Amino acid sequence: MTNMKTPEDVVAAFQAAWNDHDMAAFGRLFGQDATFVNRFGHYVRGVEQVVALHVPIHETIYRDSTLQNELIDIACVAEGVAVIHFWSRLTADASHPAGPHVIDTVIQAVLTRQDAAWRIQALENTTLTNPRTGEIVLRG
Template sequence: MTPMSKPEDAPEAFQTAWNAHDMAAFGAMFHEDAAFVNRFGHYVRGVDEIVALHRPIHETIYRDSTLDNELIEVIAIADGAAILHFWSRLSTGPAHPAGPHQVDTLIQAVITRRNGTWRIQALENVTLTNPRTGEAVLRR
C-alpha cells in the first residue's frame, strides 16, 4: 500500500492500489467503518463491503483499467480531519464490454487520522455528465 502520511496522499494511494488491482492495498486505505458511494450511487459501509464491491470488477471488466487522479484541494476541518476533492480519470481496456474508453469523475473524500494513521472515512464518486443529455463529459 502507498502510505498516507498526510491527507493529500490519498489520490495517489487510491490510484496506485487501483492500477495494481490490489484489493488488499485498496482496502487498507479505508477505516474499518468507512462509507463508500460509487459512481452509480451504490452505497456500502465497512471496508469488507468496499472491497467486495470492487473485487469482482477488478477481476472482470476493469482488470485492465487504470486511474489517473489529480488533487484539486484539501480542506482541513479539524485536527486530524480533512475533506479532499480530486479528479479521477478511468481508462478502460479491451476487457470492458464497451471497449476502451475514458470516464471522468469527481471524488470527494473525508480523511481522518486515528492512532497516527490517515485513512479514508467516507468517499463519494460522481461521474461527470451533461445534465441535459446524460452524455459523459471529460474534463480538460
C-alpha cells in the same frame, strides 16, 4: 502502498492500489466503518463491503483499467479530519463490455487520522455528465 502521512498521500495511494488491482491495499485505504458511494450511486458501509464491491470488477471489466488522479483541494475541518476532492480519470480497455473508453469523475472523501496515518472515512464518486443529455463529459 504509499504511506498516508498527509491527506495528499491518499490520492496517490488510491491510484496505486487501483492500478495494481490490489484490493487488499485498496482496503487499507479505508477506516473499518468507512462508507463508499460509487459512480452509480451504490452505497456500502464497512471496509469489507468496500472491498467486496471492487473485487469482482477488478477480476473482470476493470482488470486492465488504470486511474490517473489529480488533487483539487484539501480542507482541514478539525484536528485529524480533512475533506479532499480529486479528479479521477478511468481508462478502460477491451475487457470492458463497452470497449476501450475514458471516464472522468470527481471524488470527495472525508479523511480521518488513525494511528498516525490518514484513512478514508467516507467517499463519494461522481461521473461528469451533461445534465441535459446524460452524455459523458471529459475534462480538458
